[in-house]
Amino acid sequence: MDTRTGLPVVGMVGGGQLARMTHQAAIALGQSLRVLAESPDDSAALVAADVRIGTHTDLAALRDFAKGCDAVTFDHEHVPNEHIRALEAEGIKIYPGSEALLYAQDKRRMRERLGQLGAPVPRWATVRTAADVAAFAEQTGWPVVAKATRGGYDGRGVWMLADIAAAEELVATGTDLIVEERVPLRRELAAQVARSPFGQVAAYPVVETVQRDGICVEVLAPAPDLPEDRALAAQQLAIDLAHALGVVGLLAVELFETADGLVVNELAMRPHNSGHWTIEGARTSQFEQHLRAVLDYPMGATGLTAPAVVMANVLGGAPGGLALDERVHHLFAADPGVRIHLYGKQVRPGRKIGHVTVLGDDMTSVRARAAHAARWLQEGEQ
Numbered sequence: 001m002d003t004r005t006g007l008p009v010v011g012m013v014g015g016g017q018l019a020r021m022t023h024q025a026a027i028a029l030g031q032s033l034r035v036l037a038e039s040p041d042d043s044a045a046l047v048a049a050d051v052r053i054g055t056h057t058d059l060a061a062l063r064d065f066a067k068g069c070d071a072v073t074f075d076h077e078h079v080p081n082e083h084i085r086a087l088e089a090e091g092i093k094i095y096p097g098s099e100a101l102l103y104a105q106d107k108r109r110m111r112e113r114l115g116q117l118g119a120p121v122p123r124w125a126t127v128r129t130a131a132d133v134a135a136f137a138e139q140t141g142w143p144v145v146a147k148a149t150r151g152g153y154d155g156r157g158v159w160m161l162a163d164i165a166a167a168e169e170l171v172a173t174g175t176d177l178i179v180e181e182r183v184p185l186r187r188e189l190a191a192q193v194a195r196s197p198f199g200q201v202a203a204y205p206v207v208e209t210v211q212r213d214g215i216c217v218e219v220l221a222p223a224p225d226l227p228e229d230r231a232l233a234a235q236q237l238a239i240d241l242a243h244a245l246g247v248v249g250l251l252a253v254e255l256f257e258t259a260d261g262l263v264v265n266e267l268a269m270r271p272h273n274s275g276h277w278t279i280e281g282a283r284t285s286q287f288e289q290h291l292r293a294v295l296d297y298p299m300g301a302t303g304l305t306a307p308a309v310v311m312a313n314v315l316g317g318a319p320g321g322l323a324l325d326e327r328v329h330h331l332f333a334a335d336p337g338v339r340i341h342l343y344g345k346q347v348r349p350g351r352k353i354g355h356v357t358v359l360g361d362d363m364t365s366v367r368a369r370a371a372h373a374a375r376w377l378q379e380g381e382q
Contacts, residue, residue, distance in 0.1 A: 001070060005030055008295055011065055013056050014075035015042030017343040017352075018271045018287075021279070022075065023048045025287035036065045044075075046344045059083045066092045071294040073249055074270055077104045078151065095197070095248035095294040096269045103245055104269045108149045108178050117244050119237065120263045122256075124180040133167035133179055140181040149176045158214060183263055185256040189223055190274035191238035192252045194289040194299055201242060202289060202299035203235040204282060209254070209274050215352070218370070221277045221309040224363050226257075234262055241267070250275070250290045273313070278302075280339050280357050281309030306359035308366045312374035314354040316347040327377050338373045 002009050007030045012019045015037025023033040023044055036052050037045040045051045054061030056079045063086075066072050071093045084098040096104075103110040114121050125136045127146075137144050146167070148157035157175075160182070161167050170177070188211060192204045206226060210218035223231070238253040245251075252272035256263040275286035284292075284300025292299055322330070324347065331338060335358075342354035356373040360366040 001068075002031070007031060008070035009034055009050075009068060010291060010294060011036065011069035011072045012044070012075050013062065013065070013072065013079055015039070015044040015051070016075050017043045017345070018075035019044035020047055020343060021276075021285075021341070022271060022287045022290060025285055026291055028288070029291060031291075034065070034069060036061070041346075043343045043345055056080075057083075059086060062087060063090070066094075069093075071095055073290070073294050074101075077101060077269065081105060097246065097248065100246045100248070101269055104267050106149055107147050107266075110267055111178065113245070114241075114264055117241070119241065120261060122180040122183050122263055122265075124178055127171075127177050127179050130164055130168040130171050133161060133171070134164045136179050137161075137164075143182055145180045145182055146170055146177050147180065149178060156214070183256045183258060183265075185258055185263075187223075187257050188265070189226070189234060189255040189257050189262070190219075190252055190272070191234040191255060192250060192272060192275050192286065193235070193238040193242050194250050194286075194293045195242040195247050196293045196299065197248050197296045199243070200299050201239050202284075202302050203239060204275065204278065204286070204302045205304060206231045206234045207274055207277070215313070215315075215350075216273050217313050217315075217374075218367070219274050219277050219311040220363060220367065221281055221304065221311075230257070230262065237262065237264075249293045250286055276341070276355050277309045277311035277357055279341070281305055281311075281359060307361050308363040309357065309359050310363070310367045310370040311355055311357045312370040313352055314342070314356060314374050314377045316345075316349050316351040316353050317378040318349055321379070324377070331373055331376050334376075335369060335373060338369065340373075340377070 011034040013036045015035050019035050020043045026033040032049040034050040035044045035048045052065050073095050081098050103113050111124050127133050143160050143162045146159045146161050188209045190209050191206050193201050195201045205222040208220040208223040209216050242251045247269055250271050252268040254266040256265050271286045271290050278285045283303050339357045345353045358366045358370040
């Protein structure tokens, strides 16, 4: 508890953009989010008042950081699970807890548990040799999708293997792997829910996510032309998984939509790129909702604030051209309705440095405006 305000203190491990935007939501709740950052130059460390410097792999740093926190949460899944268990044994409230977070940290354990729960998943197998990969491909056909069991994000740790030669090259790296069938998908969707320790849940509208080179570049809310029964099925699946896995906080269920229905791709137990649109596009942002959940507050309304909402990620462009501040200036003049969120990161080509959100009545025009805005901020060109 903060003795100055009499309000609870939430600590977030990780100082990236998710912590930065969670800090912004915390301000309205009377808080300054406590952040464990690796560097004073991390995205959240540039704006939060209560910043501790340390690494998420250092148990002593985590223990010291948690002192005085009413709840501890994460902006990534990379904290060693044994460290989380050690802190829980000392009575520290950590959300999501070690048992739940394991299924977002370890893809093999996730696939095993989802199968036990009867959730729709791709055909998959554990592999240790190229021969194992080839045996799996005999059942599913080439190509197959290989995934590192731990540590992958934004397309990292995922490989499309076209033949046994590619499998041999990957296996030789010593990466702990699973393989999955290549799902014949129509598109990718995301269903996001929040759950409190009390067990209350709140579900956001199902969105379509558009990927390019393994990175989400657009989110369309609500998912265009998604039948109501399929949208409800996706939301119910996410709610059921949140309860079954004991998730507290945000759960994002990444889904493949196929001709036969929905298939679970990945789980994330934190604020998620597929929910950035909620800052302006929903009655309660995912960041405030996550804080409400870990503090066991009642959940906020999740309805849309406009018929069509599009979020587009802003990636770093090539050096040269207009300075980023000049690009912001010109974009605001050209389209005053665009909302810009920059993360305070050093610009590198292909690095996610921010996002834009556009609201309106027509998905086609809203999507075009968002794409133009993101492209302009990246390239400085019309």
